[in-house]
Amino acid sequence: MRIGTIDIDRPVILAPMEDVTDRAFRQLCKRHGADIVYTEFISAEALRRGAEKSIRKLTVADHERPVAVQIFGSTVESMVEAAAIAETYEPDYLDINFGCPVKKVAGRGAGAALLQEPEKLSAIASAVARAVSIPVTAKTRIGWDHDSINIIEIVRRLEDSGMQAVAVHGRTRSDMYKGKADWSRIAEAKAACSIPVIANGDVWNADDAAAMFAATGADGIMIGRGSIGNPFIFAQSVSLVRQGVRLPDPSYRERIAAATEHMRLSVEYKGEKYGIVEMRRHYSTYLKGLPGVSKVRNLLVRELDPAVIVELLAGFEAHCEALEREGRLKESGGEFLNDHSPKLTLNY
Ligand SMILES: Cc1cc2nc3c(=O)[nH]c(=O)nc-3n(C[C@H](O)[C@H](O)[C@H](O)COP(=O)(O)O)c2cc1C
Structure with missing residues (x-):
């Protein structure tokens, strides 16, 4: 999978998680084999205001690389400004959150809310891609709810907007975390665009990781909750996926x-x-x-x-x-x- 100068065969990636993927956890996951790590999402509005807590989240260390900074926001202006600020902290790439389902984000027109406003989603994505010189990617869900699944339109828009990859969590916004992630929708998204697709949702062990690659044809996979308290999942997944070798469970x-x-x-x-x-x-x-x-x-x-x-x-x-x-x-x-x-x- 290629994103800018990053070139990794079937990467296993640490998903962005608020209050979880801070520097400490990212470093731990990296040491345990994560190929790429993401920061927690960071509010564009807060960056714009210079909020200290949000600015602190932009700090990345060389030993975490490749590392992506994720931002979210609801307007082109705030996202462009936040992207320029984030770029000065030199992440390997910038990721835009178009998937967050929680009220404080989606209720204010950011995150998954943009799945209901595809024109605006395109406008934000292309403006951010133009505003920075590092690669820009996006992370999203398969749709707002089951009556409006639009992931195919969304990934095509993201590709046209200059996104260099897209991570797809196989749930809708209304699913929150219920039920099972629908990997078949991720496979459809992969078939519908030519940028790398990173599959996400419900990988709890190395077997799931291998199964997700097989089921989706994705270029990379991303693990969130399955890594909490279990950073070993990265080395185990990488070993099974890339070498076909099953590592023992941690003692x-x-x-x-x-x-x-x-x-x-x-x-x-x-x-x-x-x-x-x-x-x-x-x-x-x-x-x-x-x-x-x-x-x-x-x-x-x-x-x-x-x-x-x-x-x-x-x-x-x-x-x-x-x-x-x-x-x-x-x-x-x-x-x-x-x-x-x-x-x-x-x-x-
Ligand atoms: C505690 C928590 C915090 C999260 N924070 C973010 C976030 O900041 N940005 C984002 O794009 N997704 C966030 N997510 C969603 C995850 O990145 C991922 O898409 C989701 O958990 C599904 O993957 P999983 O089944 O491997 O956990 C969060 C999920 C959890 C559980």
Whole structure:
């Protein structure tokens, strides 16, 4: 798949997720094999106003590359201005959000709302593509609702507007996250345009990743919720898709190590106070299914000192080791990874 100078065979990509794909999580996923990572979406209006929190989200590091910055907005003017600001932070490419279903975005004419205004969607896409010198891509859903599925028109418009790739989440806006993503609509979108198509929706393990490539004919795939607490999904998917090799599920040691690393990165990038607090909701997803997890989690979410958190996690590992020696560690054999209900509260 080619986007500008990026050229990767069947990339497995970390999807943009608000409150999840910050620098710490992106770096973790990168280390675990994600080919491309995306920032959280960033409001064009907020960038325009110079809102500090939004500006901070534009910061990307060289070790994350290739990395895309995603912006959303409802007017050509704000999106062009935001694109120019985002470009100065030197992401590898810029992505436009035409898929967000939540009220605070779609209710204000941005995100998925633009699926109902194809002319405006084209105007925003082409103006942004002209405004910057880095490649511009878009991410969208298959339509507003099941009576108005228009993904074929949309991908053709995006191609004509100069988008260099399009990511398609196989749900409508009205589906939110219900039901199953319709991969056949993604296949139709792929057949209807000649820019790279990135398939998205309901990849929970490496087998799903391989199945999604086969079912859609897409050039790349994008994983969102399936990576939360499970960055291992990237190396596993890449290995199965590109080499045909099935990697083993992560051991409890690897899962605890990933939680520890995530916490350290979170503190490094957000400072001790915010880094620790924001990490709290992640522990249960990393440790899901391990014996005694609720007890250690209760301690972890009350602790403020990163050194003590590292000790607690090391202690939990020792506890698992002891059970393993006694033959009493009932690992869930990877099943925890297929539990389709991440314990995170998802507001997006
Ligand atoms: C917590 C959360 C936050 C999200 N934030 C964004 C976002 O900022 N931009 C975006 O384009 N999609 C966002 N999404 C949608 C995901 O990128 C993805 O399209 C969706 O979760 C379907 O893929 P999955 O089944 O692999 O999770 C978000 C999804 C979740 C669950």
